[in-house]
Amino acid sequence: GAGVSQSPRYKVAKRGQDVALRCDPISGHVSLFWYQQALGQGPEFLTYFQNEAQLDKSGLPSDRFFAERPEGSVSTLKIQRTQQEDSAVYLCASSVGRTGNEQFFGPGTRLTVL
Amino acid sequence: QKEVEQDPGPLSVPEGAIVSLNCTYSNSAFQYFMWYRQYSRKGPELLMYTYSSGNKEDGRFTAQVDKSSKYISLFIRDSQPSDSATYLCAMVKRVPGDKLIFGTGTRLQVFP
Numbered sequence: 001g002a003g004v005s006q007s008p009r010y011k012v013a014k015r016g017q018d019v020a021l022r023c024d025p026i027s028g029h030v031s032l033f034w035y036q037q038a039l040g041q042g043p044e045f046l047t048y049f050q051n052e053a054q055l056d057k058s059g060l061p062s063d064r065f066f067a068e069r070p071e072g073s074v075s076t077l078k079i080q081r082t083q084q085e086d087s088a089v090y091l092c093a094s095s096v097g098r099t100g101n102e103q104f105f106g107p108g109t110r111l112t113v114l
Numbered sequence: 115q116k117e118v119e120q121d122p123g124p125l126s127v128p129e130g131a132i133v134s135l136n137c138t139y140s141n142s143a144f145q146y147f148m149w150y151r152q153y154s155r156k157g158p159e160l161l162m163y164t165y166s167s168g169n170k171e172d173g174r175f176t177a178q179v180d181k182s183s184k185y186i187s188l189f190i191r192d193s194q195p196s197d198s199a200t201y202l203c204a205m206v207k208r209v210p211g212d213k214l215i216f217g218t219g220t221r222l223q224v225f226p
Contacts, residue, residue: 033214
């Protein structure tokens with residue numbers, strides 16, 4: 001595709017529900033990042049993949065957050081037992097990885113936990 | 115204290131004005147500096163990407179980096195209403211594949 005796509009664009013969950021957010025990076029991009037953006041704030045790093053390997057998960061706020069990229073392309077961010085403080089926009093970004101670090105962002109998934 | 119500080123604004127200017135947006139940072143390990151523009155309910159869009167101290171120009175946009183002062187700026191000349199958005203500075207310590215550290219973003223409104 002032409003850019004990074006994410007689905008769903010909007011997700012409303014009841015507290016305690018599990019959610020799964022999908023990211024389709026730009027074809028051929030080795031690196032994939034997840035960020036969390038709270039209202040009125042800049043994005044904050046969650047986790048990073050190089051191909052299928054999760055090289056950095058230091059930004060995941062709790063063990064309720066889990067991310068995977070099993071075939072080195074599409075990635076899924078899963079949040080278990082959602083809490084109200086998980087309400088945010090979840091952004092995915094990809095980059096070529098080997099030769100540069102310009103990161104290209106998707107439109108984000110806006111998660112609202114009631 | 116955050117690693118990257120950015121005035122959240124909002125900043126309101128008339129069409130045609132020169133806009134100056136700024137960020138300071140505390141960690142001298144940052145090597146690469148970016149400016150992103152984010153429209154409401156959209157993802158950030160890369161505007162400028164710089165490495166060395168000095169100026170980089172692209173059309174109406176100029177990015178300035180002063181590593182000795184740990185200060186970066188984005189100037190927008192002849193601002194247009196379509197420039198109304200949130201501007202995020204971001205920086206990274208190494209390539210490739212390092213995480214971006216963002217400022218909080220400055221909301222800019224350009225009125226006709």
